[in-house]
Amino acid sequence: MALLLLLAVFALSALLWSRLPERALALLVGGAAAGLALYQVLLSGNLVRPQGALVAGVLLASGALMVLARPVPRKGPPRRTPKKPLLRRKALPTPTEGEPVLPGYELLDRVGVGGMATVYRARRLEDGRIVALKIPQEKFVADAKFVRRFHREAELLKRLNHPNIIKVFDHNAQGVSHYIAMEFVDGQSLEAYLEEGRPPFEASTVVMRALADALRYIHSQGIIHRDIKPANVMIARGGPLLRDVRPENIKLMDFGIAVGKVLTRLTMAGARVGTPIYMSPEQAKGGKLDAKSDIYSLGLVFYEMVSGQTAFKGSYEAVVHQQVFQMPIPPRQINLEVPKPLNDLIMRMIDKEPTGRPTLNEVIDALDAGILEAGEQLDAPSQLVLAVGARRGVLRVLDVSGNMHQGVGQMGHAPGEFPAIPQGVAADVQGHLYAAVAEYRSEAAHGMIRKYDAAGRELFSFGGYGLGNGEFLQPVSLAVHRSGQLYVLDAETHVVQRFSLEGKYLGRFGGRGKGKGQFENPRAIVAGYNDCVYVLDYGNHQIQRFSLEGEFLSRYAFRVSKELPDLRPLDGVGADPWGAVYISDAQSRKVRRITPDGKAAQSYTLDTVHGEDTTAVLHLGVDHQGNLYAARAGGTLIQKFAPDGRLLAKIDAYAPISAMNVVVKEPVPQIERVG
Missing domain, CATH: 1.10.510.10 (Transferase(Phosphotransferase) domain 1)
Incomplete structure (x- = not known):
């Protein structure tokens, strides 16, 4: 008996492995199952022992009958499943059977779906006019307050009559559908433009x-x-x-x-x-x-x-x-x-x-009134000149409130562009701009010092790369004196060179040393209004004062305390039209004004700016009203102080500042000082 069952299972597996057609396989399996069950009945002579075989045979035979009962498919090419049409981006479907039906209007297509309503292009049947139908979305229609406000809006807008306002023609309700019929504009939104x-x-x-x-x-x-x-x-x-x-x-x-x-x-x-x-x-x-x-x-x-x-x-x-x-x-x-x-x-x-x-x-x-006109060129007693890290408008001229009046130059390597951000900037009383740009390419057509006219056109450049007279390694600061001299500080050679405003070499002074006319890591130079030039000698913790020809005159320095001889680090220098010098004390974060007779007067407390590099130089300048401007190199803010030390404003340059110079273009009267 067991041998017979094993043979039946083997035969069934062989049939399945042969991959016969479905209907033929069903006939063979059903017949084999029925024959096996009948044989067991005849062999045993009763229905008790072979009941398992009978059950299996009935199940297999019934499964075969179900397969045979299926309809036979017609012969021919396979039926293709239709593909869904591809919709272009932003395309909206045309009205379907599920869209609202509004008497008097034929919906043509859907032109917009908003947060509260859907807009259709429709034809008004009474005159054929194309209108826009605004229909609230179904989820809002159940809100009675919303519906009242919807029609109240339509009623109000219906009374408006202006050539630049969409005209509302009608509003109504049909069953649960509410609508506003308005002027249809065949165009696109300003957003799309x-x-x-x-x-x-x-x-x-x-x-x-x-x-x-x-x-x-x-x-x-x-x-x-x-x-x-x-x-x-x-x-x-x-x-x-x-x-x-x-x-x-x-x-x-x-x-x-x-x-x-x-x-x-x-x-x-x-x-x-x-x-x-x-x-x-x-x-x-x-x-x-x-x-x-x-x-x-x-x-x-x-x-x-x-x-x-x-x-x-x-x-x-x-x-x-x-x-x-x-x-x-x-x-x-x-x-x-x-x-x-x-x-x-x-x-x-x-x-x-x-x-x-x-x-x-x-x-x-x-x-x-012709607002597209460029407007008059800035003609104020004072102006701020910046060099910033921006793709365009590398040199910028601002008024004392921080409004930009002019932008000059852009970054790049094409002729006339800046290959690097200028590290020094200055201006003369005629409005000419000067910029110090490191240019190390041997084939460079530009010198490191560039001059621009008041309209921002480059006039000429001078000063190539080298150690000779009129040459530079790393020019980092510029200053223009009213006598018609341009001073260029080279941080690499520790030398200051003098030029005429036409670029003619006049002389040099400085060098590496411990003071008294020599520098250690000089960072900034300022031309005073009292026929003096000041150099920030950062490494020696002092400000050195020179004559216009470069003769050492004196120094300014602050001791850490009365008991200690060490000097406090200094990180900025400036001058005003009345002969005072402004010195930034890096340790106390204060700017001190030193009167022409050498006395300490007013102090200005700098605000801490998040992310500011406190080791960078602090550019200082004073306008014709005695207001002080302080800008940290690498930062974007200019702090503006009143003469009495009050912080007046923080001017945002919206770009990293690499250099700043405050130019007073006209002589100013002496003002009363505080302190």
Whole structure:
């Protein structure tokens, strides 16, 4: 019996291994199972002993019958599974059977899906006009308050009539479907245009003029938009990069979260209202809003159009923090081609304090007054000249408030570009700029000292690499004296060389040593207004004073204490128009003013700046009002102090400062001093 079962299992395995067709295999297995069961019954003469074989035979036979009962497929080529059509990026499906059916309108296609509503392009059947239908999403329709506000918004906007505001024709409800029928704009959003690239300034001002006028109109109707952003501005037939944009083709839309005397704020539980990148500080803080909030948001849109980037970046929480506490980089420092009047208008519009922002009338007047003109060249008694680590605008001229008026040069190795960040910078009273740039290539066409005119055009360069007269190894600091002399400090040779402002070599002094006309690690040179030159002798912990011809006169140094002869480290030197010298005490982090007769007077306490390299040189300068400016090399902040030592402001250069020079262009009267 056991042998018979083993033979049956072997035979069944052989059938499976042979891979016969499914129906043939079913017939063979079913027949074998039935035959084996019948044989066991006949052999035993009863149904008790072979009951296991009977059960197995019945199961196998029934399985075979199920296979035989299946329909036979028709012969022919295999049926293909249809592939799903590929959708292009940003493509939206056409209406389907599940879309709402609105009497009087034929839905053509879906053109936009927002957080609260879907917008369709539709045809109005009564006259064939193409309109945009705004239909709330189903999850909000159950909220009776939302529905009331939705229709209240439509009723209010229906009464608005302005060429730069989307026109609302009708609003109604059909069953559970609610809709607003509005003007359809055959074009794309400002956001889509900005993704193509930065538009020309002329096109940007056309867009901003139209939007400012639209906002002025809705504000006169008691409405605050609250969500000004590029995605809510539609432009019809603007052409590539908005080059052919016309004022009548610009439309402000999406008043879904607008509030006013009539319209209530459309909010849902847990929803964030407004786009944080364009949100005003008072809106980010949840404060009361007025027209100045929209002006701030409009300024940020304008900022993006002229600079090519948004003012703030990051997560929702990070952007909200920046909106409240940080000022963005001025557009002119991102794009040097931005005219200064345009830059100044944008920075006023995004002032953190609402009272500091202009009115829309002032914005429109500024745009109409030729804001794209470059503006007058800086002609102030004092100016700040910086060398910074930036790709463009390596040399920058700022006014005493930190506003940039001019940017010169860019980094690179092409003719006229800077191969390295200038380590020294100076200017004369005629507005010429001087820069010290290390250039070690033997085939270099430029000298290490470059001179530029007041318009930023390079005039000439001089001083190649070497040890001879008129040559340098590492020029790190420049100073211009009113007598018409340019002083160049070489940190490698420890020598100061004198030149005329035309680059003619006049003489040299200094060298390596322990003082009295010689230096150890000199870092800065300053031309005083009292016919003296001061050198920061960092290694010897002193400031050395020289005549204009380089004769050693005296030194300034601070002892650690009365009991100890050691000298305190010094890291900065400056001079003012009244003959005083300013010395930075690295140990106490104070700048001390020394009067012309050598007495210590006012001191200025420096603020600690996070991440600042305290071993770097501190550049010092004084303007025509006696205000002191202090900038650490490698840092981005300039600390501005009043003559009495008060910290007035921290000016952000928005780029690492390698050198700073404060130029007083006009003689100034003696001022009363404190201390």
